[in-house]
Amino acid sequence: MDKKEKISVQGLFKIFGDKPETALKKLKKGSSKEEVLAETGMTVGVQDANFTIYEGEIFVVMGLSGSGKSTLVRMLNRLIEPTSGSIFLDGKDIAVMGKDELKAVRRKKISMVFQSFALMPHLSVIENAAFGLEMTGLKKIEREALALAALEQVGLDQWAFSMPDELSGGMKQRVGLARALAVNPDVLLMDEAFSALDPLIRAEMQDELLKLQKKLRRTIVFISHDLDEAMRIGDRIAIMEGGRVVQVGTPEDILQNPADDYVKAFFRGVDPTVILTAKDIAVKNQVTIKIRPGNGPRTALQRLIKHERDFIYVIDENETYKGVLSRDELIEMADNGEKEIHENHLKASAFAFSSDSMQDVLPLLIDNPFPIPVTDSDGTYVGTISKNIFLKTLHKGGQA
Amino acid sequence: MSFFDFDERVIPLNEWVQDGVDWLVEYHRDFFQMIKYPVEQSLNGVSWVLTHTHPLIFTVIMMLLAWRYSGRKTAVFTFLTMLLIGLLGFWEEAMITVAMIICAVVFCAIVGIPLGILAGRSDRFEAIIRPFLDAMQTTPAFVYLVPVVMLFSIGTVSGVLATIVFALPPIIRLTSLGIRQVHPELVEAAVAFGATPFQVLRRVQIPLAMPSIMAGLNQTIMMSLSMVVIAALIGAGGLGMPVFMGLNTLDIGLATIGGLSIVLIAMVFDRITQGMGKNRR
Numbered sequence: 096m097d098k099k100e101k102i103s104v105q106g107l108f109k110i111f112g113d114k115p116e117t118a119l120k121k122l123k124k125g126s127s128k129e130e131v132l133a134e135t136g137m138t139v140g141v142q143d144a145n146f147t148i149y150e151g152e153i154f155v156v157m158g159l160s161g162s163g164k165s166t167l168v169r170m171l172n173r174l175i176e177p178t179s180g181s182i183f184l185d186g187k188d189i190a191v192m193g194k195d196e197l198k199a200v201r202r203k204k205i206s207m208v209f210q211s212f213a214l215m216p217h218l219s220v221i222e223n224a225a226f227g228l229e230m231t232g233l234k235k236i237e238r239e240a241l242a243l244a245a246l247e248q249v250g251l252d253q254w255a256f257s258m259p260d261e262l263s264g265g266m267k268q269r270v271g272l273a274r275a276l277a278v279n280p281d282v283l284l285m286d287e288a289f290s291a292l293d294p295l296i297r298a299e300m301q302d303e304l305l306k307l308q309k310k311l312r313r314t315i316v317f318i319s320h321d322l323d324e325a326m327r328i329g330d331r332i333a334i335m336e337g338g339r340v341v342q343v344g345t346p347e348d349i350l351q352n353p354a355d356d357y358v359k360a361f362f363r364g365v366d367p368t369v370i371l372t373a374k375d376i377a378v379k380n381q382v383t384i385k386i387r388p389g390n391g392p393r394t395a396l397q398r399l400i401k402h403e404r405d406f407i408y409v410i411d412e413n414e415t416y417k418g419v420l421s422r423d424e425l426i427e428m429a430d431n432g433e434k435e436i437h438e439n440h441l442k443a444s445a446f447a448f449s450s451d452s453m454q455d456v457l458p459l460l461i462d463n464p465f466p467i468p469v470t471d472s473d474g475t476y477v478g479t480i481s482k483n484i485f486l487k488t489l490h491k492g493g494q495a
Numbered sequence: 496m497s498f499f500d501f502d503e504r505v506i507p508l509n510e511w512v513q514d515g516v517d518w519l520v521e522y523h524r525d526f527f528q529m530i531k532y533p534v535e536q537s538l539n540g541v542s543w544v545l546t547h548t549h550p551l552i553f554t555v556i557m558m559l560l561a562w563r564y565s566g567r568k569t570a571v572f573t574f575l576t577m578l579l580i581g582l583l584g585f586w587e588e589a590m591i592t593v594a595m596i597i598c599a600v601v602f603c604a605i606v607g608i609p610l611g612i613l614a615g616r617s618d619r620f621e622a623i624i625r626p627f628l629d630a631m632q633t634t635p636a637f638v639y640l641v642p643v644v645m646l647f648s649i650g651t652v653s654g655v656l657a658t659i660v661f662a663l664p665p666i667i668r669l670t671s672l673g674i675r676q677v678h679p680e681l682v683e684a685a686v687a688f689g690a691t692p693f694q695v696l697r698r699v700q701i702p703l704a705m706p707s708i709m710a711g712l713n714q715t716i717m718m719s720l721s722m723v724v725i726a727a728l729i730g731a732g733g734l735g736m737p738v739f740m741g742l743n744t745l746d747i748g749l750a751t752i753g754g755l756s757i758v759l760i761a762m763v764f765d766r767i768t769q770g771m772g773k774n775r776r
Contacts, residue, residue: 172687174683174686174687198689198691199689200689201686201687201688201689202688202689203689206687206688207684207687207688209680209683209684211678211680213678213680213681213683213684215681215684215698215699215703216703217702217703226684226685226688226698227688227689229698230685230688230689230690230694231689274688278688284687
């Protein structure tokens with residue numbers, strides 16, 4: 096995936112109060128948020144946020160309530176005015192835009208989905224879905240055609256002429272999503288979009304979002320206070336605490352190398368076998384042998400003895416994984432007078448794809464005596480997962 | 496002499512007011528005649544139309560309105576009311592009263608709804624107009640009848656102007672309340688989709704404030720009707736007249752049937768306008 100910068104946030108601050116400049120100066124001189132509040136009575140909403148969001152990714156901003164995540168996302172489309180700092184969208188700074196330019200960005204480039212759905216109760220479902228298009232001045236026929244297409248994407252075209260109060264919570268949020276998609280935006284801001292839904296519907300909506308995202312490839316900024324949700328849908332996660340962005344990274348990164356105790360605390364009780372994939376824990380500490388003239392069973396045996404291993408992993412010139420051979424098998428081959436290791440000698444053995452979760456790998460480990468080889472989707476050998484590594488990872492996860 | 500010796504009037508506010516009104520009457524009568532002009536013209540027009548409409552046609556129109564917005568019961572009630580007023584011999588007076596109410600309410604709506612919207616969107620503006628609204632609602636009508644007569648002379652038009660002063664506050668207050676009651680998330684959502692302040696107003700705030708605005712209109716109508724008798728004191732015609740005359744000559748019967756007619760008309764108007772408020776979506 097090529098990583099094109101879509102949104103770049105630099106030195107973003109938000110201070111609530113009547114004289115934010117004084118508070119800003121204090122902050123920049125190194126005062127803490129609490130000191131600023133005590134001395135000036137002003138509240139720091141977001142403190143020096145810096146991060147980049149790439150095109151086509153789901154970027155989750157996660158934090159507890161009061162951590163400033165809602166304030167942060169509202170500064171991206173300036174529903175809340177930043178006190179200082181820049182927000183570059185495709186290289187243009189939203190923070191300094193004039194009224195008309197900002198309006199154009201809100202109408203065409205960034206749209207938003209709200210926690211409380213925020214559907215207009217006096218408008219029908221299709222009128223709601225067409226709301227953003229209506230603001231741009233598009234004719235009724237055209238905007239309702241686009242709105243209907245958006246409703247179709249979320250599976251609500253049958254309900255186009257119902258009123259919002261006839262819909263369930265999950266359906267309402269689908270309308271909210273359709274309203275945001277109808278304007279065909281580059282960026283979708285989703286502010287705790289699924290938090291008001293009950294758990295089953297929420298999981299369903301998350302799946303739906305991922306499915307839509309596969310087709311549409313938007314840049315999505317998703318606010319959540321729910322770690323499971325963040326892990327499930329986020330390509331990358333930013334963790335906020337007290338107005339600061341404390342860590343940005345992929346879910347695996349953050350799980351394995353939490354930046355501080357706050358982040359660690361977040362992950363306490365998280366089951367690493369759900370989040371970590373085979374690729375994350377596979378290591379290349381097993382002996383491999385390439386299929387080529389001169390590489391016979393005896394060479395293989397010598398290597399195994401030298402490295403004190405019991406199994407050898409066979410790959411071809413392109414590093415494609417071919418199979419695994421045990422010491423006994425190699426001895427038998429040598430006794431039979433075989434000079435070379437050949438593909439014909441290899442039985443189909445268990446292996447895992449790099450994207451499989453640890454949970455998928457577990458039964459393979461139980462059923463097979465050898466460390467489970469891991470391959471990419473094109474068959475390239477990535478490494479192996481031994482029982483030992485698996486247990487160590489579990490132990491580390493439990494400690495975090 | 497103690498400062499708290501309150502035997503004498505130290506602040507001659509009464510004289511200042513007297514002088515002020517005299518000055519206005521002397522030098523600015525034209526301005527007040529200018530205010531009076533549109534009210535006078537529309538009142539004359541509406542009165543003429545209503546008094547020249549056949550009672551049956553008017554009754555049918557009112558019944559249809561009642562049936563459309565409030566249901567069959569109200570339509571029947573409207574018919575009986577109109578019939579009774581006719582039979583009591585107050586048809587023409589009733590039409591003049593209805594014309595006065597229509598004019599007063601239309602002007603209240605024209606002035607009051609925009610002011611209410613401004614007040615709903617600006618805390619500062621609300622704070623400024625609030626004392627004026629309080630004064631307009633609580634000042635006893637008798638207090639401002641005299642200056643109204645001095646500035647606008649006696650007659651039905653002055654009666655309507657006094658009615659406007661009294662009936663304007665509820666529509667301003669309830670419009671403002673309606674705008675303020677619109678959920679902030681809805682306004683935020685509209686802004687997030689690039690709505691201009693005017694678009695927010697037209698597509699979100701006004702439609703959602705409509706039930707409250709209609710309640711304000713209803714209250715304005717009710718208060719206008721309650722001013723009918725007082726307006727009669729300064730020569731306004733209509734159903735206030737028989738009540739006023741009944742009071743003067745101790746003719747209890749005349750006062751009672753005049754009052755009864757006002758109450759019945761008020762009930763008809765109330766049911767119809769309440770229905771209008773509820774039927775909107």
